[in-house]
Amino acid sequence: MEKKVNGEALKAIGFTEGKIIGMILTQAASVTTDAATLLGLLTKLNEYPESFLDDPEWKSVAQAMVEAANAAVDTTIPLVGNPDAFAVYGPEFIEAGATTQMTTAMKLPITIAGALMPDAHQGYGLPIGGVLATRNAVIPYGVGVDIGCRMALSITDIPVEFFRANEARFKRELIAQTKFGAGNGFKGREKIDHAVLENETFQITGLLRGLKERAAAQLGTSGGGNHFAEWGVIDFAESDAELGIEKGQYLAFLTHSGSRGLGATIAGHYTRLAKSICPLPPEAANLAWLDLDSEAGQEYWLAMNLAGDYASACHAVIHRKMLQSVGAGLLGKVENHHNFAWKEILNGEEVIVHRKGATPAGKGVMGIIPGSMTAPGFLVRGKGEAAAINSASHGAGRQMSRTQAVKKITREAMRAELKANEVTLIGAGTDEAPMAYKDIRQVMSAQTDLVDTIAMFTPKMVRMAGDGSRED
């Protein structure tokens, strides 16, 4: 059956505009190529008209197509020209790139307010350490890749002296009860059941249904990067009535991790979707948002909350196993997300508060701000500072990138630093060395308007993902 180059055939291979179809039919009449070859060529023309701009036979059609494409309505959403100012805490610690990214975020038409925490540094879209309040819209990259990345602290009834006298046992159990490494999960009978796996949100989309199995395998694992599980001593200079903890020193277990592959896949999926729905100028492209009244926005909101619950469940499992393994009882527990979005009231209005590497610090709200593997972390209580959108930093922040740290810091220097601070380390490369981080005390001094310190946690035994190994 012979193919014909007619209007119907051109529509079948994707041409839509009558004017272009007319031009092609005119040109087709004056070429000798057989119909099948010609349709093949025209298929390419439709896909890549730019590559035909020098073609002697098809350049005029190609040019008309390129011009038509350029004249198409520009759907890019414009940014606001004169954005509001935003509060910056500890500007002397913050790299210029992070401030530029925050300024761009302030220009979104959905933005109500923003703030930059003293550990801020550049990220994708919103900077890490950035807080952004928006009106009825959620920005997947305003939450970050590791949805529900969080801290959890268990204050135990084990005397500090007992820990000091039995470090070998604590080390053995820290290795036995935790699992680190990108992609890692439990296999077979090692897998841990938890009510979060019965959360019906897993059934609302094909994406989530498909993620449940890996989530089940990774439940109770810690992942890689800057995630850790550590024993340390927490020092309460004063008794805390709310926690019910008397002044003094306690052995405590502290963890930092998130929602593993589950949250990462959700973040990736909805960021791509947001970018396709919400085209923004290049400098703001990663700040694409989803309207909370849209189906995609509601899906993301539910999926994000599922990832948050899952991350919380992971910490709960790690703490339960760890404390049980050493026979520790629980005196007090504090935990908080630092990569998440919440519906909150700001200056009397309901807003969506994105905290991407920022600790919730509403009035009276407790949170944990870790230092580094040798520097202290702080148990804090928020002051509810509106200018900071009820937030604080989520750590010390890096002063060297991972690549910089690997180049500059030797194994020996890292070992000496650990020894000087009497910290036992399991895993971790020089990219996580204490010297790669800013001075947490300086960072804390930049946010005295945002939080009060309740207690100080000193790391003693730290586990992180191995140096490139997956057999953690």
Add this chain to the structure above:
DNA sequence: ATGTCC
């Protein structure tokens, strides 16, 4: 951060 673009 993440089996690092379905």
